[in-house]
Amino acid sequence: MQQKPRINIIGAGISGLCAGSYLQMNGFETHIFEKHSIPGGLCTSWDKGEFIIDGCAHWILGSDKGSGFYHMWSELLNLESIEFHHHEIRLSIELKNNVDKYGNKVFHMYNDLNRLRDYMLDLSPEDEKVINRFVQDIRAIQAFDLPPKMDKLPMIPSIVRGIKMSRYLKFLFILNKQRKVTNYDLAAKFKSPFLREAFELLYDGQKFKMLIFNFPQAVFDKKSAGYPIGGSLAWAQKLAEKYTSLGGTIHYNTPVHKILTENNQTTGLLVRNKVVHPCDAVLSTADWYKTVFEYLEGKYVNDKLLKLKDGKIMDVYYSILLVSFGLKKDYKEYPHFFRFPLDKKLESPCGTSWERLETHFYHYDPTLAPAGKTVMACSFYTTNGQYWIDLRKNDRVKYRETKAKFVNDLIDRLEVKYPGIREDIEVTDFATPATVLRYTNNWQGSAQGWLPGDNIIASSPVKFKLPGLKKFFYASHWGRPGGGIPVAINQGRDVAKLICKEFKKEFKTTKA
Numbered sequence: 198m199q200q201k202p203r204i205n206i207i208g209a210g211i212s213g214l215c216a217g218s219y220l221q222m223n224g225f226e227t228h229i230f231e232k233h234s235i236p237g238g239l240c241t242s243w244d245k246g247e248f249i250i251d252g253c254a255h256w257i258l259g260s261d262k263g264s265g266f267y268h269m270w271s272e273l274l275n276l277e278s279i280e281f282h283h284h285e286i287r288l289s290i291e292l293k294n295n296v297d298k299y300g301n302k303v304f305h306m307y308n309d310l311n312r313l314r315d316y317m318l319d320l321s322p323e324d325e326k327v328i329n330r331f332v333q334d335i336r337a338i339q340a341f342d343l344p345p346k347m348d349k350l351p352m353i354p355s356i357v358r359g360i361k362m363s364r365y366l367k368f369l370f371i372l373n374k375q376r377k378v379t380n381y382d383l384a385a386k387f388k389s390p391f392l393r394e395a396f397e398l399l400y401d402g403q404k405f406k407m408l409i410f411n412f413p414q415a416v417f418d419k420k421s422a423g424y425p426i427g428g429s430l431a432w433a434q435k436l437a438e439k440y441t442s443l444g445g446t447i448h449y450n451t452p453v454h455k456i457l458t459e460n461n462q463t464t465g466l467l468v469r470n471k472v473v474h475p476c477d478a479v480l481s482t483a484d485w486y487k488t489v490f491e492y493l494e495g496k497y498v499n500d501k502l503l504k505l506k507d508g509k510i511m512d513v514y515y516s517i518l519l520v521s522f523g524l525k526k527d528y529k530e531y532p533h534f535f536r537f538p539l540d541k542k543l544e545s546p547c548g549t550s551w552e553r554l555e556t557h558f559y560h561y562d563p564t565l566a567p568a569g570k571t572v573m574a575c576s577f578y579t580t581n582g583q584y585w586i587d588l589r590k591n592d593r594v595k596y597r598e599t600k601a602k603f604v605n606d607l608i609d610r611l612e613v614k615y616p617g618i619r620e621d622i623e624v625t626d627f628a629t630p631a632t633v634l635r636y637t638n639n640w641q642g643s644a645q646g647w648l649p650g651d652n653i654i655a656s657s658p659v660k661f662k663l664p665g666l667k668k669f670f671y672a673s674h675w676g677r678p679g680g681g682i683p684v685a686i687n688q689g690r691d692v693a694k695l696i697c698k699e700f701k702k703e704f705k706t707t708k709a
């Protein structure tokens with residue numbers, strides 16, 4: 198019997214697990230090398246006392262039957278066995294300066310578009326035109342299934358190809374149009390001061406392209422982006438089970454130090470304890486920077502990759518400070534996702550400060566806390582994750598003290614909104630960008646690879662192949678700005694297709 202080609206994969210994050218499963222389905226022998234003791238990478242959760250702290254998924258694209266992503270996930274998971282929670286309200290925003298006509302200062306962003314439109318019309322009938330336009334823009338995105346199924350496009354010019362192509366171009370046209378409008382542009386159009394302030398505060402006062410808001414809203418209304426009960430690690434573990442059931446092997450606690458090459462072709466991996474694992478090709482799904490500049494020593498680069506390293510092409514996605522609490526009450530009377538102003542701003546020594554706070558109660562997932570209790574998380578975005586990374590590296594005692602002070606300052610502010618919460622805290626957890634780097638190696642502690650910039654439909658310069666290197670492939674959330682779990686499965690599937698092509702195999706999938 199002919200031997201199966203062997204692919205060594207770096208990383209058991211979502212990209213690596215998905216790519217591994219697709220390759221197993223297509224007659225490859227694959228081995229995943231993972232530095233951590235568990236699968237998932239960034240898509241993870243961890244135990245703290247009797248609570249489970251979730252470090253990732255608030256929603257996963259593809260929870261609605263029939264959509265492109267549902268179809269894709271169904272190749273790897275039995276989605277019917279997973280319970281998805283769909284929030285009634287996406288986000289509640291407390292305003293600082295205005296109240297609605299009923300005297301409320303909280304604006305509710307309903308996920309159901311009709312309900313959202315009726316709610317806004319009730320608050321401000323004189324803004325009917327703007328409200329309808331806002332809803333229509335979101336509905337325009339809904340007309341397209343994502344990702345557009347370009348792989349099914351007939352190659353030979355035909356009427357079908359023409360129709361499909363024109364739909365795709367229309368989609369690009371809509372994206373292009375919406376990416377020019379910011380939340381401030383939209384806010385300025387409302388006559389109602391309440392709606393105006395609410396839209397200015399969509400991102401805590403920051404200016405963002407409306408497309409970044411509209412796309413999730415389009416999928417929430419369709420119930421396409423639910424939260425999987427059980428959380429992030431449970432999701433990753435299901436993918437790992439699928440991979441091993443297909444015959445794949447995961448080597449945990451096995452960091453890769455070098456990608457070995459001969460005559461500009463990969464030959465294997467050098468892992469911990471100087472062990473070499475030979476193979477026919479290498480697929481890295483680990484951090485792009487470490488892959489290109491450490492494991493391959495920067496030997497296979499082009500001008501674009503060098504500029505990327507120097508921050509000249511794209512910005513790295515924010516790092517996150519994630520402070521979570523295990524609470525002895527369930528706090529069900531409070532919205533699950535709430536943003537509100539602070540009397541006194543919260544400052545981080547990394548140079549970032551916040552005048553508003555975001556609380557996220559997980560009371561809708563009973564698997565994360567014992568009955569009657571819940572987990573609450575506050576996340577803070579920073580562009581200076583390096584501060585925390587350096588602090589931990591250079592002064593562990595000061596790192597711990599700084600974390601403790603930040604948490605204490607945070608609880609002081611939470612007390613104002615949730616009186617008595619200090620007493621209800623049973624456990625505290627604080628994951629910094631240093632934590633992200635330590636556990637997953639993601640460059641600068643980034644949470645989602647590259648930040649989508651002004652051109653949010655731009656592709657990433659980190660491609661599936663590196664210049665001048667044969668039998669090497671790369672795929673991860675660094676492959677498309679914005680990252681996220683859907684990008685990871687997409688990357689894993691597409692790179693598996695490319696590997697099949699190079700090994701002259703026809704790509705096929707089976708249903709889970």
Ligand SMILES: Cc1cc2nc3c(=O)[nH]c(=O)nc-3n(C[C@H](O)[C@H](O)[C@H](O)COP(=O)(O)OP(=O)(O)OC[C@H]3O[C@@H](n4cnc5c(N)ncnc54)[C@H](O)[C@@H]3O)c2cc1C
Nearest residue numbers: 208210211212232238239253255256452453483674681682
């Ligand atoms: C706080 C937070 C919230 C998020 N929320 C969401 C959300 O709601 N929805 C969503 O879609 N996405 C969300 N994301 C983003 C999402 O988690 C990531 O984009 C996605 O999981 C990336 O998967 P990946 O496999 O490409 O990369 P990674 O998860 O980084 O996987 C890479 C893997 O490679 C391993 N590795 C690295 N170096 C080596 C080495 N030398 N040797 C061996 N193994 C190595 C790492 O340990 C890791 O397991 C969130 C992320 C964070 C941090």
